[in-house]
Amino acid sequence: MKDPYETLGVDRSATSKEIKAAFKKLARKHHPDLHPGDKEAESRFKDLSAANDLLKDPEKRRRFDAGEIDASGAERPHERFYRDFADGPAYASHAAQDGFSSNEDLEEFLSRAFSGGGRRAQGTFRARGQDVSYALPVAFLDAANGATRTITLPEGKTLQVKIPEGAADRQMLRLKGQGMPGFGGGAPGDAYVELHVQPHSFFRSKDGNIHVEVPVTLTEAALGARIEVPTITGPVKVTVPRWSNTGTILRLRERGIRNHKTGQRGHQLITLKIVIPAAEEPELVAFLETWEPKTRLEPRKEMLT
Amino acid sequence: MTGIDALVAAISALQRNDLEAWLRDELVSAEPDAGTLAFSDMECARVRFICTLHYDLEIDAETLPVVLTLADQLYETRQRLFSLTAAVAAQDEPIQKAIIAALSPGNRSPETE
Numbered sequence: 018m019k020d021p022y023e024t025l026g027v028d029r030s031a032t033s034k035e036i037k038a039a040f041k042k043l044a045r046k047h048h049p050d051l052h053p054g055d056k057e058a059e060s061r062f063k064d065l066s067a068a069n070d071l072l073k074d075p076e077k078r079r080r081f082d083a084g085e086i087d088a089s090g091a092e093r094p095h096e097r098f099y100r101d102f103a104d105g106p107a108y109a110s111h112a113a114q115d116g117f118s119s120n121e122d123l124e125e126f127l128s129r130a131f132s133g134g135g136r137r138a139q140g141t142f143r144a145r146g147q148d149v150s151y152a153l154p155v156a157f158l159d160a161a162n163g164a165t166r167t168i169t170l171p172e173g174k175t176l177q178v179k180i181p182e183g184a185a186d187r188q189m190l191r192l193k194g195q196g197m198p199g200f201g202g203g204a205p206g207d208a209y210v211e212l213h214v215q216p217h218s219f220f221r222s223k224d225g226n227i228h229v230e231v232p233v234t235l236t237e238a239a240l241g242a243r244i245e246v247p248t249i250t251g252p253v254k255v256t257v258p259r260w261s262n263t264g265t266i267l268r269l270r271e272r273g274i275r276n277h278k279t280g281q282r283g284h285q286l287i288t289l290k291i292v293i294p295a296a297e298e299p300e301l302v303a304f305l306e307t308w309e310p311k312t313r314l315e316p317r318k319e320m321l322t
Numbered sequence: 323m324t325g326i327d328a329l330v331a332a333i334s335a336l337q338r339n340d341l342e343a344w345l346r347d348e349l350v351s352a353e354p355d356a357g358t359l360a361f362s363d364m365e366c367a368r369v370r371f372i373c374t375l376h377y378d379l380e381i382d383a384e385t386l387p388v389v390l391t392l393a394d395q396l397y398e399t400r401q402r403l404f405s406l407t408a409a410v411a412a413q414d415e416p417i418q419k420a421i422i423a424a425l426s427p428g429n430r431s432p433e434t435e
Contacts, residue, residue: 044378050371050393053400099371102364103397 021068021081021088029082033073040069053100056145084278085225086185146197146206153178153210157217160184161227161249161274168210178210183225183274186214220249225283226273232292233257238265248272248285257289265289323360326352333370335377343383344372349390 022029025039043065045051052058071088072078080086153168163182169175176195189211196206221228231246241259245252248269255267266288273283294301330338344350345359350368352359361369372390375381381389410421 041379044374048371048374048379050374053397097363097367099364099367100397102367103394104400 019064019068019088021071024064024068025072027072031072033075036069036072040065040073044069050099050103053104059098085276087278145203146199148206148209149196150209150211152213154213154215155180155184156215157220157222158249160186160212160214161220161222176208176210180212181277183277184212184214186212188212219247222274225276227283227285228288229285230288230290232290233261235291235293238262238289238291246287249274255287261289263289263291323353323355323362324366325355326359326361329361329366329369333373336369336373340376341369344369344386347387349387 195208271282272285
């Protein structure tokens with residue numbers, strides 16, 4: 018995917034008004050429904066609207082500028098255009114009867130006739146294959162660490178999908194040339210795969226950081242401990258400081274998701290949660306019954322005033 | 323077929339009252355379906371096209387029918403051209419070649435015949 022600023026022909030400092038104006042001008046020139054005979058219009062307009070989708074949204078634009086997302090995140094298979102119907106063989110039954118698979122082939126015939134191509138021997142008509150789109154459920158850790166998956170298409174064909182490290186939910190991958198075959202030697206279409214990242218039972222991902230709640234015993238929290246915690250790349254030892262509390266956050270540097278633009282990893286943020294023993298401990302109960310804390314405990318004070 | 327609610331939900335820019343106005347003005351058509359309205363795939367694509375014209379290209383409500391009428395005429399003409407081309411393609415090869423040759427640049431004006 019090209020640089021969206023380049024696609025729209027605007028400066029990186031362009032205002033949203035300038036971006037809108039640039040898109041407006043180019044959309045007029047390249048919208049497929051306004052240029053039904055121009056086969057390339059669709060791919061040009063797709064690039065334009067992907068660039069516009071990214072830059073018109075201030076939040077997405079900020080994240081793109083900051084290198085948090087790349088332009089391919091904005092790629093999407095386009096809905097079918099009006100010209101696909103208004104110009105299509107379904108509305109002109111003659112096309113099929115005369116040995117043409119679609120009006121696109123007639124278009125080719127026509128353009129050859131009008132460009133002097135008729136002097137050549139009559140060849141086959143060429144047409145690019147259709148794009149196809151799929152949704153692919155991806156396990157949380159596969160999306161975080163990257164993986165290769167094989168998907169089997171309804172017609173029995175298999176596709177290798179390389180899930181990039183740090184893949185985001187709803188991210189669209191484009192597999193060039195993996196769509197429907199072209200006609201008469203034309204190039205095949207593209208396959209679009211939308212990743213549906215499935216939630217993990219304890220990891221959550223936010224802005225490149227991994228959040229996880231880790232239970233600790235009363236003893237570990239009060240006296241401090243060296244404990245083993247899970248990370249997306251496997252277990253890691255971490256020190257629980259003496260006298261930690263539920264809600265204490267420990268940070269494991271660079272154990273989060275790698276940003277493939279900057280190569281930097283996010284962090285893992287561990288929120289501690291104290292758990293008391295499942296069954297009653299008579300000694301602990303006896304101690305607490307006689308225990309006089311040195312500082313008065315008023316944990317609900319702020320909630321009640 | 324897509325219901326009117328689903329269509330409004332699917333196209334984020336689309337305002338329901340605009341769509342209703344386009345229906346009233348017969349710029350798009352829908353079929354009654356269980357007390358609501360449903361759009362064919364072709365009409366959905368047409369609504370998307372109108373959305374681009376109106377919301378992105380800022381063609382105002384008064385000019386919209388003019389642009390659509392011209393686009394409709396373009397598509398109608400193209401369909402006739404396709405019919406004509408198909409008819410030519412169904413002819414024997416010498417006839418096809420003669421027609422193509424006659425259409426080729428340099429052969430179109432009567433002087434060169």
